Amino acid sequence: MSLTIIHLFLLLSPLRKQRIYVQCFSLTMSGNKEEEDPRINGIKTKIRVVTCSVSKIAGIMFQDITTVLLDPKAFKDTIDLFVERYRDNNISVVAGIEARGFLFGPPIALAIGAKFVPLPKPKKLPGETIFEEYELEYGNDRLEMHVGAVEAGDRALVVDDLIATGGTLCAAINLLERVGAEVVECACVIELPELQGRQRLKGKPLCMLVEYR
């Protein structure tokens, strides 16, 4: 993939030593920051925002990606955008966070020739596992990974539908690093930037397609 002007600037700039997060796909190959990849808007219009009922968390606006999956073109565009970014990047593992990471991770893994590794909640995986805890609003939860699924030296992506606080992604990064893998990037369809999840990714870059404020 050829570098845009913005990419070159970041490579040469002393600011690169700090954490610079390049928002994916807001730049075209010509480096024109105003022009977004045209597929992005098509995806964004398919995401349904649902106000949660009392039985769930009252008043929370839920970003529902199931409506993207109902549109074959929007779903294909979502996968294509990530595949185009990663296929020449020697990624050997795509790790997907249960359960909506399982919807996007495997198609990406298949297209780029990588293994797919599911990271579910406890007691789902049948073999020997390691786990990493993360905080919820009240209490903790855990992500698990099979021992042996990921090896030292693997180059990994972590995929989920959405990044909010970054807690689960951070737990995923920890799991992968504990077995000696290198986390290259986290990839999400949606970011809720006001929750500052980007700050909790242990310095790893985030690629997202759509942000909601």
Next chain:
Amino acid sequence: KEKERETMFAAENGLKGDPRLEAISAAIRVVPNFPKKGIMFQDITTLLLDHKAFKHTIDIFVDRYKDMQISVVAGVEARGFMFGPSIALAIGAKFVPLRKPGKLPGKVISESYELEYGHDRLEMHVDAVKPLERVIIIDDLVATGGTLSAAISLMESQGAEVVECACVIGLPEVKGQHKLKGKPLYVLVEPSGLDEFC
């Protein structure tokens, strides 16, 4: 074509001797005594680690369904999610997740099914499937067929037509049958042999 079909297995339905089936079977790990003693759990996570074998799995389903005017691939949470979307993408169909209760954010319909002890429910968004749509339902494994039967009921309640249920693995309880609630069942492999994983 329907009259010739005796069993649900791919090897007896056009793919006899296909080396891809061997590769898929070999990639599936058996975990004894999970989730409880006496059960030989068929672990497909090792299939997902084998890129070639995983691709073969998807390719076989895609080859089968791509010319059948399928407009919906429905996948049962959570392992159906690992196969269904790739098939949907390749055949140009919608993907519809069928989930445990309380996970889907919008208005849902639900269908209950029996577990060994008690019941569980499968939910689907009300607007996901339209009448007369042609549907494939995907899961990693079929045992008693309870979950798939609930999925079929969900689809039919919306006026959609279930063309086939497709699974990677079919357990002995279902062997010899090739229909579930009157719907055809298509399965790639039988359970893998005992305790190969080291």
